[in-house]
Amino acid sequence: MIALSVAALLAVFLLYTSIAGGGTASLQPSQLGGHFGNQVQLAGRVVGPVQREARTLRFGLRDVKGTAIVRVTYTGSVSDQFRPGRDVYLRGRLMHGVFVGEKDSLVTKCPSKYVAKPSSGGA
C-alpha cells in the first residue's frame, strides 16, 4: 500500500516536471545556436575584454573546453570572484548575437572546492 502511494506521488512529480517545461536548458556558448530568444542557462569561462559601466557588465564567455566565444551583457550583482579565467554561469537569452543576462543571475564559481559565491538565489 505504501509502495503504491509513493509510486503514485512520484508519477505526479515526473508529470509536473515534464509538463512544466522540464527545467532550463544549460548550455555552453558553442551550443547557443539553436536557442534564439529562449531563456537558457549559459555556462563557460570568462574572457576579456571586460567593460564595466555603472551596474552593467560586458564580457566574453568561452566554452570551458573549446574556442566558441559569445559576448555577454549583464546587469546586476557581480561576485568579487569574477575575473577573466574564472568559470561562471548565468540565466538569460540570446538576442541579436549578444547574450543578455537576467538580473542578479550571475554565479561565479570559486576556484577551490567547498566554497559558495552566489550573487543571488533562494531564501
Next chain:
Amino acid sequence: MPELGRSALVVALGLAVYATFAGALAARRRKRRLAVSAQNALLAAFAATAVAAAVLVAALVRRDLSFVYVAQHISRELPLRYAITAFWGGQEGSLLLWLLVLTGLGAAAVAFGRRAGPDVIAWTVPVLGGVATFFALLVVAIESPFATQAAPPEGAGMTPSLQNPYMIAHPPMLYLGYVGLAIPWAFAMGALLARRADERWIVATRRWTLLAWAFLGVGQLLGAKWAYEEVGWGGYYAWDPVENAALMPWLAATAYLHSVMIQEKRGMLRVWNVVLVTLAFGLSLFGTFLTRSGVVNSIHAFAQGPIGVWFVGFIALVVAFSLYLLFTRLPLLRSRTRLESLVSREATFLYNNLLLVAFCLTILWGVLFPILSEAVRGETRTIGPGYYSFFLKSFGLPLLLLMGIGPLIAWRRASVKALGRTFLWPLAAAVAAGVVLLALGAGSSPLGLSAYTFCAFVLGSIALEFARGTRARRALGASSWRGAFAQLVAHNRRRYGGYVVHAAVVLLVIGVVGSSLFQTVREQSLRPGETMTAGDYTLVYRKLERRQAANAEQERAVLGVSRGGRDLGTIRSGKNLYPVEQQASNEVAIRSDPLTGEDLFVIADQIDTDGTVYFKVFVKPLVNLVWVAGLVFVLGALVAMWPDPREARRLATRAARPPAHARA
C-alpha cells in the same frame, strides 16, 4: 613523517579487510573468538586511522609545506585554528575524516550495542568493515593525503570565506551526521544477515541514529548561518545541489525516526524501515559523492577526478546489497499486525513518512535532472529554485499540520468525537493568531498567513500535550507542578523530547516565512552623504573607510541607521582584499533587533573608486528565529537521547539468565 601516515593507512586498510572477511566467516561459522577478533580489528582500524590523522594535523600545525596537501590548503600566516580545519578542506583530508569517524563510531556502536544480540553484532562488524575498506582503499591508493614534494616557499592559502568560526564546526558536524547514518544501516544489514525480524537492532541503534540525525541537522543550520553572514547574498539557503545533498538524507532519517516507533510499538513496517535506512545511508554517500565530483553544475567548482566513478560504483553496490538481502528475507519480515484505522497515530506517522519521502525524492529528482536530461535528450537542463519552493510549500504545509495533529491522536484508533474535543484549544489558538496577524498586516502574503496559523495550531497542540500530561502526573501523586513536569518528561523522554523538536521546527518555519515572504529588498547607488530607506529604516551613507588588518585590506562603507526618528547607531559594510590568496570577500553588515528578531542586512555590492557605493538592503523580519530554532532543536534532541536509567535496568534484567532450576 608522511611515511608514518601512509603506513598507518595501509595498516588501517588491512584491518578493515580483516574485519570484513574474518567477521563474515566468524558470523557464518558462529565462531566466538574469531568474531571478537574481527570486532577488535574494527577498533584497531580506528586507532591506525587516528595515527594517520594525527600525522596530518601535526603537519598542518607545523606548516610543513613538503606535504602537498598542506601546501594546497594553508599559508604560513594562516591562524592556527584555521590551519587545523584545513584538515577537511580538501578531497584527501575529508576522505580521511570520513574513515576516522566511520571506524570510531562503528567500533563504539558495536561495543555498546550488545543488546542487538551477538549474532547480529557478528554480522554488523563485517558490514562496517566493508564500508571502511572502501574508504581506506580510497585514501591509500587513489587520493592519499600524504603525497610529498619539495617544499614551496609559501602555501596556496585558505579561501578567506572559509576562515570563519562556523566553518570550524560545520564540516565535522555534517560528517558526524553523514557517517553516523552508516550505523543504523549496518545494524539493519547485520540483522537481515542473521535472519532476524525483531526490533532489537532498532532499539540498540536508536540513540546512534538520533545523534547522527541531530548532528546533520545542526550542521546544516551552521552552514546556513555561514552562508548568511559570510557569503552574504542576503539569504541562507539557495537549493544548491550541495545544500540539497545534506537535506535529503536528513529528511529520510527524519522519516525513519518516526516509522521505527511504529515498528517498535506495533511490529509493522519492517520492510519499509529497511528501505528507509538504506535510503538515508545511500543518500549520505550520494551527498559525499556530489560534493566532490563534477557531475552537476553548482556554485562549487568540483574537482573532476577519478573518484566519482568509484563512489557511484560503491553506492550501487550498497543499494544492490541491501535490496538483495531485503528480497531474500522478505517472508521473514512480513508483519503480523495491520493498520486498524486511518485515524490513528500510526496513520499520521505513515502520512508524515509519505510526505517526507516524497519531498526527499522530489529534491533528488531536481538534483539529478541535469544528469538525466543529458543522458536522455543529449541536452543538459537545470531546475531552478522555483521547483523546490513549490514542493516545499506543497509538502511542508501538510507536514506542519500533521505535527500538530499527530501528538493528539491515540495509538491504534481514535474516534472523531474525541478528536473534536481535543483539537478545540489548538484550533482556537490558531484562529486567534490568524486574526491578530491579519490585523498586524500579515495578509499581504496569504501563504505566509496560513503558515503562521498552522504554526500557532502546532504550538497550541504541543502546549496542550505538556499541560495535560503534567496534570495527569500531578493526579498520579507527584509532589508539585514542577515535579510533575519533570516526571512527565523523565518517564517518556523520547516523546517529550520529540515535542520540543517539533517546537523547534515551528520556530524554524516562522523564521523562514517571515524572512522570505515578508521581507523588503531595496537597491540604490549612494554617494557619501546620501540617504536611502528600506522598510521602516533610514540609512545615511557617511563615508568610506580603508584599514589594513593582519592578512587583509579592509574597505568599509560607514552608514548611520535610524528608525522612526530614533538613532540606532552605525553599521559598516564592505569588502576585504586578501593579497596572498588574491581573493576578495564580501563583508556584509547585519543589525539584529533583539526584540523582534528582525535583521537589517546591508551589502556594499559595488564600491567605485570615487566613493560611490551600490547598496543592496534587506529587511528580514523574524529571521533570527531560524537560529533560535537550532538551539531548541539541540535541546529537544538531547532530551530524546538522554539515557534512561529505568529503561536500562529493564533491558539488563531481560538479558540476565534465569536461575537454574535444579531439581532432582
Next chain:
Amino acid sequence: MSTLALLLGAGLAVLCVLWVASPFVREPDAADDTLAAPEERRLALLEERDRVLAALKQLEFDHRTGTVSDDDYRATVGALRRQAADAIRALDALDAPPAETRRQEAVNVR
C-alpha cells in the same frame, strides 16, 4: 626522520596485530567457541510482555490525559490485559522446571 617514521609504523602494525589476535592468545584452546545464541524464545516472550505492559501503561496515561475517550479505552483495555496475562503465563511456563510442568500435566490429565 624517515626511518623513525617507518619504525613507528611497524610498531603500530605489530600492536594492531596483537590486539586482533588477543582472543586466540587469551584462550588458546577454548572448550566452547560457538557464538552465544540468545535464548530466543525467552527473549521474545520477555519483549512481548514488556511491550504489552508498556502499551497498557500508555493507554492508561492517554486515558487520563483525555487523548483516549472512555469508549475507546473500554474497547481496547480488555484485549491488552488479556495479551499481558498470556505473555506472563507463557513466561512462567518457560521458567518453570521441567519436572514441575510434567507434574502439572499429570495433574491435569487426572
